[in-house]
Each structure stands twice: as C-alpha cells, then as structure tokens.
Amino acid sequence: MTRLNDNFLKLRAGYLFPEIARRVEAFSVAHPQLAPRIVRAGIGDVTEPLPAVAISALHRAVDDLGRRETFHGYGPPTGLLSVRQAIAEGDFRSRGIAVDDDEIFLSDGSKPDCSAVLEILGCGNTVAVTDPVYPVYVDTNVMAGNTGAARAEGGYEGIVAIPTSAATAFAAEPPEQRVDVVYLCSPNNPTGTVLSRAALERWVEWARRHESIILFDAAYEAFIRDGSLPRSIFEIAGARECAMEFRSFSKNGGFTGLRCGYTVLPKSLQARAADGSRHALHALWTRRWSTCSNGVSYPVQRAAESLYTAPGRAQTRQLIDFYLGNAALLLAACEGLGMRAFGGVNAPYVWVECPAGVSSWQAFDALLTQGQLVVTPGAGFGRCGEGYFRISAFNSRANAEEAGRRLAVLTAATAATR
Amino acid sequence: MTRLNDNFLKLRAGYLFPEIARRVEAFSVAHPQLAPRIVRAGIGDVTEPLPAVAISALHRAVDDLGRRETFHGYGPPTGLLSVRQAIAEGDFRSRGIAVDDDEIFLSDGSKPDCSAVLEILGCGNTVAVTDPVYPVYVDTNVMAGNTGAARAEGGYEGIVAIPTSAATAFAAEPPEQRVDVVYLCSPNNPTGTVLSRAALERWVEWARRHESIILFDAAYEAFIRDGSLPRSIFEIAGARECAMEFRSFSKNGGFTGLRCGYTVLPKSLQARAADGSRHALHALWTRRWSTCSNGVSYPVQRAAESLYTAPGRAQTRQLIDFYLGNAALLLAACEGLGMRAFGGVNAPYVWVECPAGVSSWQAFDALLTQGQLVVTPGAGFGRCGEGYFRISAFNSRANAEEAGRRLAVLTAATAATR
Structure with a gap:
C-alpha cells in the first residue's frame, strides 16, 4: 500500500x-x-x-483580462519584472539596501513561503525557533521531517527553542550551540518585540561564524516607525551571505484575502551539498518556482505594484x-x-x-x-x-x-x- | 554549513x-x-x-474588498464553502458522481497541486508516469527525493516510465509491476489521448488490487465532448478508494493568469504509515492546507464560482x-x-x-x-x-x-x- x-x-x-x-x-x-x-x-x-490605489489597480487589471489585446495568461513563475523592480527599488534600493530585481520572488503569501522554503533546504538540518513563536515555523518543520516526536511538555524533539522572557522584553539572543537554520520574526509575532540594530548585528555575526541561515520574517516591518530600528535584515552588513527575508502585503496593504507576499533571496546565500560543495540557494529557489508554480494572480500583482506609487x-x-x-x-x-x-x-x-x-x-x-x-x-x-x-x-x-x-x-x- | x-x-x-x-x-x-x-x-x-461572467464577478469581488462592510480578509484555507459547493454540485453530483463539498480543495492551480501532494505522501514510494509525460510530475518527484540520478538516455533512476506509442494511439495500460503512485492525465498532455471508460476501469481495478494511488490529472476534461468518455476518474466504481483528481480553471475559464484549480480527495482514500496502520489522506491534506496556506485570492474564488452559473x-x-x-x-x-x-x-x-x-x-x-x-x-x-x-x-x-x-x-x- x-x-x-x-x-x-x-x-x-x-x-x-x-x-x-x-x-x-x-x-x-x-x-x-x-x-x-x-x-x-x-x-x-x-x-x-x-487602499483605493489597489482597488483601482485591480479593476484595471481585471479589464485587461477582459480584452484580447491586453489579456495576460501565464506570467513568469517568480513574478512580473515590473513588480519585482518596484519592490526591489521601493523597499530596498531607495533605502540604501542592495537587492537586485531577480532576488525578489513573488508569492501568494508569507505562510506558503515559510513552508516552501523547506523544499530547497536539506532534510535533517538543525532548526531553531524563538519561543514563543508563530506555530507555522514549527509545524512545517515537523511535516518536513526535521523534528522528532512531540514532547509532553510542548514542542518537538530536535527543534531548538530559544527561550525569551519578560526579563529581556522577549528579545531573542543567538544560542550558544550551532544550529543550521534559525527563524527570526521582527516585529515579532506574537510578542510585538522589535529587534534592535545591535541585536540583529549579533545574529548576523553569529550566523556567519556558524555558517547558519537566518530565515527573517519581516511581515510586520511596515509597523516600524522608529527610524533607528532595522526594517530589513539586509540593513545589516554581511546579511546577504547568511539570510533570506520574508515579506507580506497582508498587513501594510490589507491583502490577507487578496494573497500576496514575497521573499528576498540574495544570490550570495549558499548552502552545502552532501559532497561538501557549496551552491547558491538562489538557483534552487528559482527552479522550485519554475517547476511548482505559475506565479501570482495577475490582478493581485498589479495591486501589489500600486502600493509603491506615491498615493x-x-x-x-x-x-x-x-x-x-x-x-x-x-x-x-x-x-x-x-x-x-x-x-x-x-x-x-x-x-x-x-x-x-x-x-x-x-x-x-x-x-x-x-x-x-x-x-x-x-x-x-x-x-x-x-x-x-x-x-x-x-x-x-x-x-x-x-x-x-x-x-x-x-x-x-x-x-x-x- | x-x-x-x-x-x-x-x-x-x-x-x-x-x-x-x-x-x-x-x-x-x-x-x-x-x-x-x-x-x-x-x-x-x-x-x-x-468569460464575461468572470469579469463581472471579479469586479464585484474587488468592490467588496473596497468597502468595510463587505471586506474579506483571511478565508478558509481550503476555499470558501459556497465555491466548494458549486464545484461539488456542478462538476460531480449533478453528473451522478458522489463527491462531498469538503472533498474539494481549492488551490492556485494544478501545477502547485501536483507538487504539494507529494508533501502528504511518504518519501520512497515507487512512482510511475506514462511516457511521454507532463514534466512537472517527474521533476517534482526528483525534488522530493523519490528518484535516483538522471539517466543518460533520459528519465531518472527509480521512476517507472510506462511507454505509450502510436500503436495504441498513446493510451497507457497498467504496468505488470506494482507501483505505489501512478500519474494519469486524460485528456493527455502532451498527446491529446483520452482514456476510454474501459481503460480507466482497468486502471482502477489494477490500483485497488495493488493498493496503489492514481493521481488523476483532469485539467483538460472540459474538452471532452464525446459523452461516452469519462471526464472524471470518479465516474469509475471503486475510484474513491484509490484515486485523487486534479482539476483546473486554466483552460475552461481561461484562468492561466488568474490562477485557480482544485483537487478532489475522497475521505475514503487511505495510505499506510510506517507501523502499517491505515489513515485517510483527507486529514493530512486538510492539515497541509491549514498549516501551509491561507487559501486562494478572494476575487479569484468568486470568478471560479461564476463559471458554474447558467451564463x-x-x-x-x-x-x-x-x-x-x-x-x-x-x-x-x-x-x-x-x-x-x-x-x-x-x-x-x-x-x-x-x-x-x-x-x-x-x-x-x-x-x-x-x-x-x-x-x-x-x-x-x-x-x-x-x-x-x-x-x-x-x-x-x-x-x-x-x-x-x-x-x-x-x-x-x-x-x-x-
């Protein structure tokens, strides 16, 4: 059977x-x-x-699909180039952060991205999460076989929980031990804690020293109004060699029902094959999208793009x-x-x-x-x-x-x- | 690293x-x-x-999202109930095929579904495809670890290719050997071959005898105009115990750019755990969607639903x-x-x-x-x-x-x- x-x-x-x-x-x-x-x-x-701009963009895009001359069928699996450009420019380059257009991968949301990223990582990596944590990070790792059995006291064997507490206002610090993959979420779900620049620098330094990968969930970055707090891990020097970032339009654009998000995967982020050779994860992620997806709904992409205009x-x-x-x-x-x-x-x-x-x-x-x-x-x-x-x-x-x-x-x- | x-x-x-x-x-x-x-x-x-109905449904749904009173945020991960109902009734029950509403799982297309289904199946199942075949079935199995290395002459070690040829107008027959999972596509991509009722009956009988699972890709079923040809594998007695079906709105509704499809997974379809116990895959598939997805874009679901109206x-x-x-x-x-x-x-x-x-x-x-x-x-x-x-x-x-x-x-x- x-x-x-x-x-x-x-x-x-x-x-x-x-x-x-x-x-x-x-x-x-x-x-x-x-x-x-x-x-x-x-x-x-x-x-x-x-937002009104998104409503207008959606109506226009729907009209495009209603006319032969402007109809759009399959789009590029990783997103329309103009949308990737708008994102790379609007969220990164205009803020002095080096991100190429083709390092942006559009998706139907951060939750699917958090799950899909495990497809390109090897089974058996040691995974760490901060505690408390958005349950999706843990459950998707259970499903992917990166953990042992559930523990009676909560959590799963094999997942490293990095405890946080009121004593440090729930800010997580790098663990003593080496882990392969760590999820960081800032502003944090569920605690609302935002990691400071100094804290993120310690994380990046730690990840580079251990050749670990940080999966940085920045779904709530739009809520950061304090200019001294980093909104992207790529504001930290060296992060392009050790991090991937998850972004969402769910909260800033109100897209929870519309479904759109994106990942940033720098071409300089590498991981190791069984034979010890190093490979850019960018190629694997691109291949994953080409083979498993036909991209994000056309009107939804146009709506996301509209958020980058001045209005x-x-x-x-x-x-x-x-x-x-x-x-x-x-x-x-x-x-x-x-x-x-x-x-x-x-x-x-x-x-x-x-x-x-x-x-x-x-x-x-x-x-x-x-x-x-x-x-x-x-x-x-x-x-x-x-x-x-x-x-x-x-x-x-x-x-x-x-x-x-x-x-x-x-x-x-x-x-x-x- | x-x-x-x-x-x-x-x-x-x-x-x-x-x-x-x-x-x-x-x-x-x-x-x-x-x-x-x-x-x-x-x-x-x-x-x-x-189609004009889809354009109207999209515009209406976009307007819903523009007003607080009719706004929709996160929807059910497996789709809006009314849409699942319209599908189960329109594509199955109205044609005398027993399918429950909750056996319909909405998605953003058949390509993602073909890939995602491997998440709930065990690694190491023997997989068969007909040859020639839609490459996504093969490539997703390679990525999931169900194959060995690429063969010089084409294909991958460990994947069973069921040859078809002009002699049988490219219709595939069940293989002699036992396999765990077989992909069938009818009307076929790429050959255009449609499996007859008798052929599908042989497949279902074979799958039940071997306790194998048929992944039936019916993305092109709308093109079947000959009433004697089956449009769903669930027209065949016994298929609810051995098959799962993939459907798409890409071709009948022209949704390649809009992105919507669905799977039919009967609650009676089982697979075996390592300890030999049998479990309904329906529960795993439901869990997969709850944990890894927030469902399909709201306007897109409304557009899919509109295709089931008389116009x-x-x-x-x-x-x-x-x-x-x-x-x-x-x-x-x-x-x-x-x-x-x-x-x-x-x-x-x-x-x-x-x-x-x-x-x-x-x-x-x-x-x-x-x-x-x-x-x-x-x-x-x-x-x-x-x-x-x-x-x-x-x-x-x-x-x-x-x-x-x-x-x-x-x-x-x-x-x-x-």
Whole structure:
C-alpha cells in the first residue's frame, strides 16, 4: 500500500487558530444570545478596506483580462519584472539596501513561503525557533521531517527553542550551540518585540561564524516607525551571505484575502551539498518556482505594484497609522488595568501577561465566556508563551476600544477570587 | 554549513518551457526582422479574454474588498464553502458522481497541486508516469527525493516510465509491476489521448488490487465532448478508494493568469504509515492546507464560482468550442500535409509525428528558424516523445490557421533533402 508522510502523524491535533475557532463556535452555539457580542482580536486579520490605489489597480487589471489585446495568461513563475523592480527599488534600493530585481520572488503569501522554503533546504538540518513563536515555523518543520516526536511538555524533539522572557522584553539572543537554520520574526509575532540594530548585528555575526541561515520574517516591518530600528535584515552588513527575508502585503496593504507576499533571496546565500560543495540557494529557489508554480494572480500583482506609487505609499501609511492607533489604545487599556504588556509600539500585537495563577487558555476561556472577547492564548505559541496572551490591533476602532474595556473581566475575575 | 536539498542537483538543466523560451529569445535576437512573425503554439496558454461572467464577478469581488462592510480578509484555507459547493454540485453530483463539498480543495492551480501532494505522501514510494509525460510530475518527484540520478538516455533512476506509442494511439495500460503512485492525465498532455471508460476501469481495478494511488490529472476534461468518455476518474466504481483528481480553471475559464484549480480527495482514500496502520489522506491534506496556506485570492474564488452559473456554463462552453475549432483546424492541416497526427479531438493538443529521420528538437528548430512557428518538442516529455512534437490549440484563430500553414516547412525541408 502507498506510504503516507509519517511526519504528519507527529503533529499535535489542531493548528492553533482552528482550535480557537472551534472554541468560539462551541461558545456561540451554547450561548446564541451572546454570540453577536463577540469581539474578535485573536487572528491577526485586517479589517479595513483595501487602499483605493489597489482597488483601482485591480479593476484595471481585471479589464485587461477582459480584452484580447491586453489579456495576460501565464506570467513568469517568480513574478512580473515590473513588480519585482518596484519592490526591489521601493523597499530596498531607495533605502540604501542592495537587492537586485531577480532576488525578489513573488508569492501568494508569507505562510506558503515559510513552508516552501523547506523544499530547497536539506532534510535533517538543525532548526531553531524563538519561543514563543508563530506555530507555522514549527509545524512545517515537523511535516518536513526535521523534528522528532512531540514532547509532553510542548514542542518537538530536535527543534531548538530559544527561550525569551519578560526579563529581556522577549528579545531573542543567538544560542550558544550551532544550529543550521534559525527563524527570526521582527516585529515579532506574537510578542510585538522589535529587534534592535545591535541585536540583529549579533545574529548576523553569529550566523556567519556558524555558517547558519537566518530565515527573517519581516511581515510586520511596515509597523516600524522608529527610524533607528532595522526594517530589513539586509540593513545589516554581511546579511546577504547568511539570510533570506520574508515579506507580506497582508498587513501594510490589507491583502490577507487578496494573497500576496514575497521573499528576498540574495544570490550570495549558499548552502552545502552532501559532497561538501557549496551552491547558491538562489538557483534552487528559482527552479522550485519554475517547476511548482505559475506565479501570482495577475490582478493581485498589479495591486501589489500600486502600493509603491506615491498615493499607494500614502494610503498604506494611513492604514498602518490606523492599526498603530488601535495598538496604542490596547496598550493604554492594559496599563490602565494594571496589566503588564509588551509590544504594541512599532508592532500590531500587544502581548499581555495573565493575572497571577491564570494560565493562557484559562485567560482565553475567561475572556471568551465572560467578556466575549477572543484573544490568542500564549501557550499556543510555545512554552515561553504560557502566562501570556496576544491581542491583535487588526480591528475596527470601535472593536479595539471595546476589547480594551473587556479586558477588565480578567482583573475583575482575579479580584473576585482573592 | 546549512545543507541544501541535494535532490535538486539531480535535475537536468532547464525545465522544458524555459529552454524553449531561451531558444526563441536567441532566435529573435539573431533575426530581429523575423521576430514579429513568430507564432507561438508551444506553451498551452490561453489567448482569449476571460468569460464575461468572470469579469463581472471579479469586479464585484474587488468592490467588496473596497468597502468595510463587505471586506474579506483571511478565508478558509481550503476555499470558501459556497465555491466548494458549486464545484461539488456542478462538476460531480449533478453528473451522478458522489463527491462531498469538503472533498474539494481549492488551490492556485494544478501545477502547485501536483507538487504539494507529494508533501502528504511518504518519501520512497515507487512512482510511475506514462511516457511521454507532463514534466512537472517527474521533476517534482526528483525534488522530493523519490528518484535516483538522471539517466543518460533520459528519465531518472527509480521512476517507472510506462511507454505509450502510436500503436495504441498513446493510451497507457497498467504496468505488470506494482507501483505505489501512478500519474494519469486524460485528456493527455502532451498527446491529446483520452482514456476510454474501459481503460480507466482497468486502471482502477489494477490500483485497488495493488493498493496503489492514481493521481488523476483532469485539467483538460472540459474538452471532452464525446459523452461516452469519462471526464472524471470518479465516474469509475471503486475510484474513491484509490484515486485523487486534479482539476483546473486554466483552460475552461481561461484562468492561466488568474490562477485557480482544485483537487478532489475522497475521505475514503487511505495510505499506510510506517507501523502499517491505515489513515485517510483527507486529514493530512486538510492539515497541509491549514498549516501551509491561507487559501486562494478572494476575487479569484468568486470568478471560479461564476463559471458554474447558467451564463458561466454557456460562456465556458463557447471558449472551449473556440479552441476545439483550432484543434480541428490544426489536425486537418497535418492531414493535408500528409503528417501523422494524434489528439486534437476531445483535447486541445495535437501530437504530430516528425518526418522520418528528423528528431523532435530538429523539428522544433526547423519550424522556428524556417517557419517562425514555436511548437513543443516531444523529447521534452520523455523518451517515447522523441519523433513527435506538440502543437497547442490555445491560440487566436488567425494564429492557428497560420500555424497550420507553416507546418509545411517541415515537409518541404524533408522533400528538399531527398
């Protein structure tokens, strides 16, 4: 009989967000009168309409597809040249960062990219993640066979978890040991922590010394407003030899439903074959895209391109300003309630400490059942996430304000049990 | 140093279509005065505008994204329920084929699906392909580690090639030996052969006997106009226990630039774990989509859905009629020139025998340099493709007619050398 990929059987039941959806659904069914009151601040999903430039670009591109003279069929697997140019120029070269057009690879989002990159890396590399962590990094490595079995206490055998804690505001430092691949996310999902230039320099120095590769997830870079903080790992000297970067239009352009992102893979990034020879990963990534994809939807690419025009920049900035306003408001609400919170500045996530003795799933359940507020329990992001929960600033202003108020059920519940 | 996926290094240089593009580009640069004359009938890419229903659906969906009240962010990873319903009902249940809504998985195309399916299958399964074959099946298996090294005479160690030939009009029969996974494509790319109901019954019986899995690529099913020919493998009793099907909107809806397809994975399809236990692949495929994807672009899903309305059906039928008209015309041209040809009926590809003693790349070069006609050389599809070339009916009527005329350079050249 045909063999299945046994690694899937190692996965713990339920990816985090489906489990949250299940609990919310169960609550709604049990309490239909409260269901309409639910405020969702769990998944980091945008709520505001697409920027006007993107809407216009989409309509124009759709019209292109409706006329024989302007019709577009298969595009280049790695993206339209003009779009790659707009990105390389707009996000990098105009900011003094050397990135070639053909080092940009368009995709239908960062989540697929995080998974696909494992196709070009060898099975058996030692992989490190910071803890707490976006679960996709871990689960895709489980599926790809880079881990052992699930551990009773959380995590998987063979994956190196780099613990972070409130003591360092959840900023990760390079581990003592050598690992082959490390995922860094800054601004961080879920903690909202942004790595400083000095911290990123230590990471790059460490990766070059160990000949490791940093997979740098910059999906939230647009939220960085502090000019001293790096928005790309390629702002750090030497990163072109040790890093690959993941970018998304999901948050800056509101493209979560439209689907577009990109990776930056410098031609100078190498890895080793079994015989010890060194090869540019760029060639493998290009081949991967040629063989496994026909590129991103044409109208979606045109929409992404439109964000790089002057009005596009202004409109995305406005969108980000709006969500940053929500984040500030949530952070203030936490402070007002005497709750300790991280992130929320230069980042769309607020990372809140649970009241003493309350676990993150208990906090989740209390907020859902008593406050009809959906957050993301920190334990879903790893062992170091226990005792915290994430609130997303991706919401309407009214919902963000309401979420801020409803957090009070947690402090009230704690006070009541005293 | 980080290890790369060594399997990529086994791949022969250049996927077929980039190699064709390279030669066409080189010719255009060398002969700029002839470049505008080039007629492309190589890649199977549509040329006609999208159906009007799809254009309207796209515009409406874009407007949805422009307003807060109708905005859509992340969708379900396997597709909007209403779209899955429209597909299951429209393509299957209305034709008497039992397929549940949740057995439909939307994707951004068949090419990505063909690659992604290997993620849920175990590494080391014995894989068979028919020869000639769509190169993506082979190359993705090389990348996934299911093959050995490239063979000097073509193909890769460890992949079973099931030869087909003119003697059976390129219809494949089940092999003697047991294999774990077999790819079948009907209507076939590149030969245009459609498997009969009796042939598919033999395949299903064979797969059930060996507990093998058939990956059935039905991307071109819309071209089948002969009611006696099966358009889905699930028309065959027992297929739900041994098959998975790949479908695409690229050809019936002209979505090559828009990107949408789907897989059908019955909940009754099982595979074996290392410990011998049997598991439904449906659960693994669902998990794969939840973890690695955020679904298909919202406007694109709405466009796919629109094809199932009454006007949508009429408009796609008209599109297919148009391309079938091109195919008939190309087939007639071959016959007029005394060239032996296959396919072109119930299929968008015409598979043409090269003149005696002319290899498929020689025919390609002759047609390009003397006739400025781009076809696809059969050798690019496998050893049994040598001595043939594929002409695509995806073209404007004028180009299809012109392609038919220009084929004459081959017979003229052959006559001249006699």
